[in-house]
Amino acid sequence: MIPRIYIPGDSGSLALGAEKVAKAIRAELAERGIEAKIVRNGSRGAYFLEPMVEVATANGRVAYGPVKPADVKSLFDSGFLTGGHHKRWLGAPDKIPFLAKQTRLTFARCGINDPLSLDAYKSLGGLKGLQNAVAMAPADIVKQVTDSGLRGRGGAGFPTGIKWKTVLDTTSERKYIVCNADEGDSATFADRMIMEGDPFVLIEGMTIAGIATGATKGFVYIRSEYPHAVATMNKAVEIARKAGVLGVNVLGSPNAFDMEIRVGAGAYVCGEETSLLNSLEGKRGVVRAKPPLPAIQGLFGKPTVINNVISLASVPIIMDKGAAFYKDFGMGRSRGTIPIQIAGNVRNGGLFETAFGLTLGEIVDDIGGGTATGRPVKAVQVGGPLGAYFPRALFDTPFDYEEFAKRDGLIGHAGITVFDDTADMLKQARFAMEFCAIESCGKCTPCRIGSTRGIETIDRLAAGIEPEKNLALVTDLCNTMKFGSLCALGGFTPYPVMSSITHFPEDFKPAPARVAAE
Amino acid sequence: MTMQPASTEIASRTAAIIQEMKGLEGPLLPILHEIQEEFGHVPQAALPVIADGLNLSRAEVHGVVTFYHDFRARPAGRHVLKLCQAEACQSMGSDAVAAKIKQLLGIGFHETSRDGSVTLEPVYCLGLCACSPSAMLDGEVIGRLDDEKIDEILAEVRS
Numbered sequence: 001m002i003p004r005i006y007i008p009g010d011s012g013s014l015a016l017g018a019e020k021v022a023k024a025i026r027a028e029l030a031e032r033g034i035e036a037k038i039v040r041n042g043s044r045g046a047y048f049l050e051p052m053v054e055v056a057t058a059n060g061r062v063a064y065g066p067v068k069p070a071d072v073k074s075l076f077d078s079g080f081l082t083g084g085h086h087k088r089w090l091g092a093p094d095k096i097p098f099l100a101k102q103t104r105l106t107f108a109r110c111g112i113n114d115p116l117s118l119d120a121y122k123s124l125g126g127l128k129g130l131q132n133a134v135a136m137a138p139a140d141i142v143k144q145v146t147d148s149g150l151r152g153r154g155g156a157g158f159p160t161g162i163k164w165k166t167v168l169d170t171t172s173e174r175k176y177i178v179c180n181a182d183e184g185d186s187a188t189f190a191d192r193m194i195m196e197g198d199p200f201v202l203i204e205g206m207t208i209a210g211i212a213t214g215a216t217k218g219f220v221y222i223r224s225e226y227p228h229a230v231a232t233m234n235k236a237v238e239i240a241r242k243a244g245v246l247g248v249n250v251l252g253s254p255n256a257f258d259m260e261i262r263v264g265a266g267a268y269v270c271g272e273e274t275s276l277l278n279s280l281e282g283k284r285g286v287v288r289a290k291p292p293l294p295a296i297q298g299l300f301g302k303p304t305v306i307n308n309v310i311s312l313a314s315v316p317i318i319m320d321k322g323a324a325f326y327k328d329f330g331m332g333r334s335r336g337t338i339p340i341q342i343a344g345n346v347r348n349g350g351l352f353e354t355a356f357g358l359t360l361g362e363i364v365d366d367i368g369g370g371t372a373t374g375r376p377v378k379a380v381q382v383g384g385p386l387g388a389y390f391p392r393a394l395f396d397t398p399f400d401y402e403e404f405a406k407r408d409g410l411i412g413h414a415g416i417t418v419f420d421d422t423a424d425m426l427k428q429a430r431f432a433m434e435f436c437a438i439e440s441c442g443k444c445t446p447c448r449i450g451s452t453r454g455i456e457t458i459d460r461l462a463a464g465i466e467p468e469k470n471l472a473l474v475t476d477l478c479n480t481m482k483f484g485s486l487c488a489l490g491g492f493t494p495y496p497v498m499s500s501i502t503h504f505p506e507d508f509k510p511a512p513a514r515v516a517a518e
Numbered sequence: 519m520t521m522q523p524a525s526t527e528i529a530s531r532t533a534a535i536i537q538e539m540k541g542l543e544g545p546l547l548p549i550l551h552e553i554q555e556e557f558g559h560v561p562q563a564a565l566p567v568i569a570d571g572l573n574l575s576r577a578e579v580h581g582v583v584t585f586y587h588d589f590r591a592r593p594a595g596r597h598v599l600k601l602c603q604a605e606a607c608q609s610m611g612s613d614a615v616a617a618k619i620k621q622l623l624g625i626g627f628h629e630t631s632r633d634g635s636v637t638l639e640p641v642y643c644l645g646l647c648a649c650s651p652s653a654m655l656d657g658e659v660i661g662r663l664d665d666e667k668i669d670e671i672l673a674e675v676r677s
Contacts, residue, residue, distance in 0.1 A: 015646045015661030047648035186604030224588050225644050227657050233629040263551060265586030268642060283544030284585040341647065344609035381605055415647065419609045435642065479542030
């Protein structure tokens with residue numbers, strides 16, 4: 001048997017030097033005259049171990065990581081092609097604690113094999129959901145998704161099935177499925193991992209959505225900052241078309257569905273669904289007022305399902321294993337699993353898919369292993385740049401849409417950024433306003449003007465100018481932005497600002513006092 | 519200096535791109551990406567041609583081009599270095615990394631070095647948040663930036 005070596009090729013692993021490792025392994029194979037097959041898989045998401053190289057042995061896969069090019073010679077000397085021991089030896093990948101503790105439903109296949117091998121996809125359970133769907137009535141598919149309790153994983157948490165039902169019930173000669181892959185929130189990379197590591201699951205999910213609602217055309221709107229994801233998705237769509245997964249007869253059924261990959265142009269606000277639709281239409285990515293809902297008048301005025309990558313990628317397993325199977329995971333009204341992305345200043349950073357319900361403390365301390373710098377955790381921002389900063393005192397908050405809302409936070413796209421005790425929360429609050437000012441689409445006043453006035457007011461606070469008055473002003477401004485903005489950009493920017501002020505008041509004391517305190 | 523194509527050449531190449539892509543649903547963004555790919559920026563001379571080709575007003579086309587951060591009004595340097603400045607990278611010292619690179623290159627964000635070798639830009643998230651601080655050099659991703667990697671980047675852009 002020719003040895004098989006798996007070297008991740010997703011952009012996260014590439015950023016950590018996977019290409020150099022692959023080159024070193026190829027050179028070493030050539031020098032030793034060994035014939036081996038190199039497979040470029042996606043990442044399993046344990047980025048603190050990337051580049052994680054795996055070999056297929058008689059006793060299953062054995063992983064090594066993080067591998068540096070300088071390790072390659074000694075890996076061969078240690079007999080790593082047959083699972084030999086080495087300082088980078090990690091054992092069976094699915095036994096690595098960070099991976100073993102997860103419940104992988106949406107990410108079941110991600111990182112295991114060549115993302116562009118449709119055969120590998122099928123051998124790991126792919127296309128079963130779609131096969132079931134083509135034999136079902138649209139209303140039954142929608143019911144199954146509704147019953148699963150799946151809610152929009154993009155951040156808003158709106159029940160996916162209800163959105164689909166609205167589109168199904170709206171009569172139109174043309175309908176669209178739009179996948180929101182404009183994953184602009186810092187600390188989030190789940191969409192990127194799926195598109196680079198298991199693209200067919202997204203294609204399958206979108207196709208099911210099309211069959212369920214009567215839409216025949218889909219668009220994936222991917223941000224331009226993700227060139228690797230764009231390339232992989234384009235290739236995957238081409239392969240799916242050739243294999244008859246997409247086209248006029250999906251899997252040989254009378255259902256037609258095809259899709260196109262579109263690339264954004266560096267506007268964060270296009271992650272908001274209505275501005276994304278405008279952008280797809282070739283307009284400025286300004287937010288639309290709702291109603292009308294996109295489900296009734298969406299892309300080009302037609303009924304449109306617009307869902308996040310992870311929402312759509314979770315559909316195939318629901319259609320394969322059933323609504324009850326999926327719903328069985330989770331807590332309260334947050335059902336199923338959520339891919340938590342642990343990022344920033346954290347020792348064990350990566351993607352951790354699990355049922356809802358873990359506490360923030362368990363995620364940061366037990367799974368994340370505390371900070372990378374080894375200093376105490378000061379704050380954790382949950383939900384990206386529009387999410388609240390949580391102090392250690394709130395680490396008992398369970399990961400659940402409603403529980404986070406109760407504590408003036410949101411889980412958003414489930415990204416978590418860890419900060420150590422060197423973080424200056426006034427600076428973080430200022431950045432939230434600054435980011436809003438840079439990215440505001442300019443349509444509504446609270447967001448467009450409020451963000452700039454917010455920066456100025458926080459600067460006055462930092463300079464110690466009338467602190468009480470300016471603090472009251474920021475609070476009032478946040479209130480206006482929260483309730484007066486058209487979309488989540490202006491509406492949620494107050495979360496990081498107000499949570500910083502509420503939980504870390506010492507960082508907002510006048511400058512002379514802050515210097516004296518240090 | 520990079521040779522700039524004459525405006526008639528821009529117009530004819532733009533018209534060819536429009537011809538090829540105008541059948542797409544919502545063709546403006548794909549067309550603008552293609553034009554930027556072709557010329558390295560979106561030249562002013564292309565705008566009236568797009569407006570004509572898609573039956574839009576020039577103001578509408580101008581509005582779209584200027585809305586998106588990606589579309590350049592003038593060509594970038596030979597290399598484009600994007601440094602992530604979003605929260606996850608901030609938590610790992612992206613401010614200090616940016617300050618160091620700015621000092622070493624002698625330019626700030628949105629600026630091109632005088633010799634035209636490199637354009638420096640901030641980017642808000644590359645999705646490499648578990649490998650912070652991160653950067654992208656000409657489409658190649660780089661994670662866990664440290665002094666050694668900064669030196670490698672600078673050597674590359676100066677070569």
